[in-house]
Amino acid sequence: MSFVSVRNVWQRYGDRSILERVSVTAEEGEFVSIVGASGCGKSTFLRMLLAEERPYKGEISIEGGATAVEPNRERGVVFQKYSVFPHLTVRDNLMAAEGFQTRFGRLRGAARKEAAARADQMLTRIGLSHVAQQFPASLSGGMQQRLAIGQALTAKPRILLLDEPFGALDPGTRLQMHDFLMELRDETNMTVFMVTHDLEEAFKLGDRVLVFDKPRWDPQDPNVIGATITYDFDARHGGMPHQDILDHFPSLAAG
C-alpha cells in the first residue's frame, strides 16, 4: 500500500474541467516536484491533497485512509501557503506551529520554554531573528516566504505541501533555503509535494518530477479538457536532465 494514493481524480469548476484522470502514488519520504504551465491545476491538486477541496470524482488516500474532511494539521499535512497567521508576531507564528503538535493545541510550562528556544533557533536558520517581534504584514515578500517555510517546517509535518515556496527569494537565499529544506527532510523523513516553475529546482530537490499538462486540446472549447499527469520523471540517479525536458516541452519554460 502506498503512503499517498491518488486514484483517477477529476476536478471541475462549473463547466470547466481543470483536472482529469489524475492517478499517482508516492511513498513516505519521497520528494515529488510538480511542474506545468500556468493555470493547469497544480495548486488545485495540492488543495485536494490537503482536503481543502474534494475531487469532483476519484479518490485520494493517505496511509490507506481518506484525507481529512477539513484541512487538519493533526493529520500531518501542512500547506506552506496558508501557514502564517497575520495577527501573530513572527516568533509567535513559529510557536503556534509547535502548538499544533500538542493534543490541545497549546504549550505550557517547560514545553513552552523549549518551544521558544526552538523558535529562536528556527528564526536564526531562516534569517529572521531581527524581526522576531514584528507582524508578518510588515515583512518583505521574501521574508514572508521564509517565515511561511519556517513555520510549516516547525510543525514537522508528515506531508509538506509547498506551492512555489522560493519564488520571491533572491538567488543566494534561495540556495540557502534549498539546503535547509533538504536537511530538515533528512531529519524528519517527511513526504514533500512541491509546485515550482523552476525546472532546475524541480530536478535538484525532487526524487521525481511530475509534469501536469493537457493531453489534448479542443480548439472549439479549450475548457472542456482538463490537465493530467503526462510525465513522471525519475530525478535521481541521473534521471532525464531538465534541459531535455525543456526541448520537449518549451511551454514549461514560460511557466
Ligand SMILES: Nc1ncnc2c1ncn2[C@@H]1O[C@H](COP(=O)(O)OP(=O)(O)OP(=O)(O)O)[C@@H](O)[C@H]1O
Ligand atoms: N475555486 C475556484 N473556482 C473556480 N475556478 C478556479 C478555482 N480555483 C482555481 N480555479 C481555476 O482553475 C484553474 C487552475 O488553477 P490552479 O491555481 O490550480 O493552477 P496552477 O497550475 O497552480 O497555476 P499557476 O501555475 O499559475 O499557479 C485556473 O484557471 C483557475 O482560475
